[in-house]
Amino acid sequence: MSAAPSARWQRLPLAHFGVALAAFGVASLMAVMQALSRADLKLPARTAQIYYLSVTAHGVLMALVFTTFFIMGFGYVVARTALGRPLVGERLAWTSYGAALAGTVAAAWAILTGQASVLYTFYPPLQAHPAFYIGLALVVVGSWGWCAVMIRNYRAWRRENPGLPVPLAMHGMMATVILWCLCTPGVAVEVVGLLIPWSLGWVKTVDPVLARTLFWFFGHPLVYFWLLPAYVAWYTVLPRQAGGKLFSDPLGRMVFVLFILLSTPVGFHHQFVDPGIHAGWKLFHALNTYAILFPSFVTAFTVVASLEVGGRMRGGRGLFGWLTRLPWGEPLFTAVVLSMLTFTLGGFGGAINAGFGMNAMIHNTAWVQGHFHLTVGTAVALTFMGLSYWLLPRLAGKELRFPAFAQVQPWLWFAGMMLFSVANHVTGLLGMPRRVYEASYQGAGAASAWAPWTAVSAAGGVILFVSAMSYVLVVAGTVLWGRPLKDRPEVAWAEPLEPVEPRRTLWDRLGLWTVLAIVLIVIAYGYPIASLLGMHHFGAHGIRP
Amino acid sequence: MKVHVYEKFWMGTAVAIIAAFAAAVVLTAYGMGIHPPSHVETIDPATVESDPRFAHRGVGVERGRTVVTMVLRMWSFDPAELSVPAGVPVTFRLTSPDVIHGFEIVGTNVNAMVVPGYVSQVTTTFPRAGDYLIVCHEYCGVGHHLMQAAIKVAGGGS
Numbered sequence: 249m250s251a252a253p254s255a256r257w258q259r260l261p262l263a264h265f266g267v268a269l270a271a272f273g274v275a276s277l278m279a280v281m282q283a284l285s286r287a288d289l290k291l292p293a294r295t296a297q298i299y300y301l302s303v304t305a306h307g308v309l310m311a312l313v314f315t316t317f318f319i320m321g322f323g324y325v326v327a328r329t330a331l332g333r334p335l336v337g338e339r340l341a342w343t344s345y346g347a348a349l350a351g352t353v354a355a356a357w358a359i360l361t362g363q364a365s366v367l368y369t370f371y372p373p374l375q376a377h378p379a380f381y382i383g384l385a386l387v388v389v390g391s392w393g394w395c396a397v398m399i400r401n402y403r404a405w406r407r408e409n410p411g412l413p414v415p416l417a418m419h420g421m422m423a424t425v426i427l428w429c430l431c432t433p434g435v436a437v438e439v440v441g442l443l444i445p446w447s448l449g450w451v452k453t454v455d456p457v458l459a460r461t462l463f464w465f466f467g468h469p470l471v472y473f474w475l476l477p478a479y480v481a482w483y484t485v486l487p488r489q490a491g492g493k494l495f496s497d498p499l500g501r502m503v504f505v506l507f508i509l510l511s512t513p514v515g516f517h518h519q520f521v522d523p524g525i526h527a528g529w530k531l532f533h534a535l536n537t538y539a540i541l542f543p544s545f546v547t548a549f550t551v552v553a554s555l556e557v558g559g560r561m562r563g564g565r566g567l568f569g570w571l572t573r574l575p576w577g578e579p580l581f582t583a584v585v586l587s588m589l590t591f592t593l594g595g596f597g598g599a600i601n602a603g604f605g606m607n608a609m610i611h612n613t614a615w616v617q618g619h620f621h622l623t624v625g626t627a628v629a630l631t632f633m634g635l636s637y638w639l640l641p642r643l644a645g646k647e648l649r650f651p652a653f654a655q656v657q658p659w660l661w662f663a664g665m666m667l668f669s670v671a672n673h674v675t676g677l678l679g680m681p682r683r684v685y686e687a688s689y690q691g692a693g694a695a696s697a698w699a700p701w702t703a704v705s706a707a708g709g710v711i712l713f714v715s716a717m718s719y720v721l722v723v724a725g726t727v728l729w730g731r732p733l734k735d736r737p738e739v740a741w742a743e744p745l746e747p748v749e750p751r752r753t754l755w756d757r758l759g760l761w762t763v764l765a766i767v768l769i770v771i772a773y774g775y776p777i778a779s780l781l782g783m784h785h786f787g788a789h790g791i792r793p
Numbered sequence: 794m795k796v797h798v799y800e801k802f803w804m805g806t807a808v809a810i811i812a813a814f815a816a817a818v819v820l821t822a823y824g825m826g827i828h829p830p831s832h833v834e835t836i837d838p839a840t841v842e843s844d845p846r847f848a849h850r851g852v853g854v855e856r857g858r859t860v861v862t863m864v865l866r867m868w869s870f871d872p873a874e875l876s877v878p879a880g881v882p883v884t885f886r887l888t889s890p891d892v893i894h895g896f897e898i899v900g901t902n903v904n905a906m907v908v909p910g911y912v913s914q915v916t917t918t919f920p921r922a923g924d925y926l927i928v929c930h931e932y933c934g935v936g937h938h939l940m941q942a943a944i945k946v947a948g949g950g951s
């Protein structure tokens with residue numbers, strides 16, 4: 249065969265998507281079990297131990313493994329195709345993949361053998377097996393290798409194209425890379441500096457507020473690490489699939505840069521009700537959190553305007569007539585549009601979470617899981633599923649198997665998530681805590697009001713599971729049994745309505761924005777961390793759950 | 794950079810909305826004193842049981858204010874039953890000798906993390922008499938969902 253079904257570079261992203269898919273499949277099983285458990289259904293082998301084990305596995309495999317591997321794979325696709333030059337650093341890319349995969353296996357082993365039921369936030373002094381922390385550290389080290397490869401490719405393109413702005417898709421991926429490099433030192437210091445020596449017994453105690461602060465230094469930018477690659481798809485894949493063009497390229501550049509600047513100095517909004525941190529610093533982080541709403545507001549306009557351009561270029565007329573001309577049968581299109589719709593709801597909830605005083609009404613209640621299943625659980629995850637349907641034929645050179653499932657799957661996800669998420673927002677407002685094995689509280693009056701809603705949530709969970717398995721079926725089916733395509737479609741990126749001017753602007757100066765971001769991070773975290781370290785404080789001994 | 798007039802209008806609106814959000818937060822924080830519980834006080838988790846600050850648990854009165862002192866541990870609240878008056882400020886002082894716990898009084902705005910090594914403090918006024926449920930909202934091990942307490946608010950309006 250002269251036309252190899254998979255040229256060399258495509259194997260790299262496909263290998264990443266394989267790990268992502270496996271993690272997603274296992275995590276989905278955990279999820280449906282939890283949804284049914286919360287509704288207090290009498291399932292076989294249902295125990296508290298298994299429930300908390302499964303919450304840990306679901307969080308780690310979905311939020312850390314599925315996302316990170318998918319993003320790394322997608323990053324390589326962008327670097328190769330948007331830059332239009334051969335990848336440099338493929339060997340480092342494969343080494344990083346190996347490190348992250350080994351780390352995933354170690355952490356998954358610790359979790360699934362019941363030695364790391366500490367949830368994906370792993371707050372000390374709950375203590376896991378050292379393999380859990382070492383495994384997670386390896387995943388982060390692998391992702392740093394990915395960052396290095398992405399930066400090398402960016403620089404290689406810049407050398408060959410002096411003075412020109414990099415294509416928008418790569419600009420967005422570089423913003424992702426930079427914010428990841430800015431925030432991961434927080435979790436690295438927490439895990440390598442505090443938790444690994446402590447779990448090995450080399451040091452006796454850990455300060456839990458310091459550990460939480462370092463975790464959320466990383467933990468909130470983590471959500472933008474998930475979100476920005478989805479934004480890359482919204483800006484640079486969706487408009488073309490809608491049959492049109494991107495409404496504005498320069499504003500897209502501005503949006504990604506603002507995320508570099510504002511992603512990290514916001515972490516205290518996860519610690520509003522923590523002791524040991526002064527309210528003034530929490531307020532500063534709250535205001536930064538509001539500022540970071542701005543780039544998402546701009547995105548909402550630009551992306552919807554691009555859809556309208558597409559609808560009208562397809563002959564749509566009238567105020568809303570263009571909507572009917574959009575390609576609703578395309579899995580990528582449907583998945584991304586439903587993701588964006590869901591993200592709007594999630595954004596409103598996020599503004600409430602960031603509300604300094606209002607946060608006390610919802611902190612650590614079911615509202616929070618309702619919220620982040622709209623954002624990461626749909627806006628990000630469903631976009632990634634849509635991207636899988638779009639990328640697979642282009643990378644593997646095979647026809648999508650079971651296309652009807654791919655068409656229905658996004659709608660099922662949307663419907664299931666609406667039930668699940670609305671129910672959890674309501675029970676959260678009614679005071680139900682998140683992450684509890686069962687929520688009857690021995691028949692307490694307040695708890696009885698939650699029961700009907702947990703049933704709605706469980707129904708949503710079942711629909712989501714059907715959707716998740718449809719996704720796994722289509723992706724695995726395509727790779728295993730897909731018919732080879734004679735003409736492999738190209739990975740092609742959306743063009744802007746007005747051509748990009750051939751010169752770099754302020755928004756292309758990523759180095760400058762990185763320096764400004766570091767200044768803001770030092771202001772936001774320097775004093776609070778120094779005062780945590782400086783005051784007379786006590787550590788806590790580890791407790792294995 | 795060319796910016797379309799629609800985009801300018803939209804971005805102006807977005808800035809106005811965000812400014813309104815921020816103003817609401819700053820005004821309620823400084824004008825009405827609404828802050829999340831942010832008490833800064835440390836304690837050795839190993840000696841909570843003998844620490845004079847937590848020797849007398851339950852409802853007390855300090856300088857004319859109602860103060861509730863509680864220890865949260867795996868997997869119970871100590872004490873697990875309380876009675877406080879309605880209509881007056883009640884301050885809860887909380888700590889943990891083992892892992893992180895959460896403190897939420899369902900149906901009120903009382904919500905705090907309780908972290909070993911630190912003393913959490915949160916003040917509220919119960920407007921109505923009644924029975925309230927206290928739950929732990931931070932995962933603290935396999936008995937997390939069993940961790941609950943009851944608080945009876947007496948007097949005042951109902």
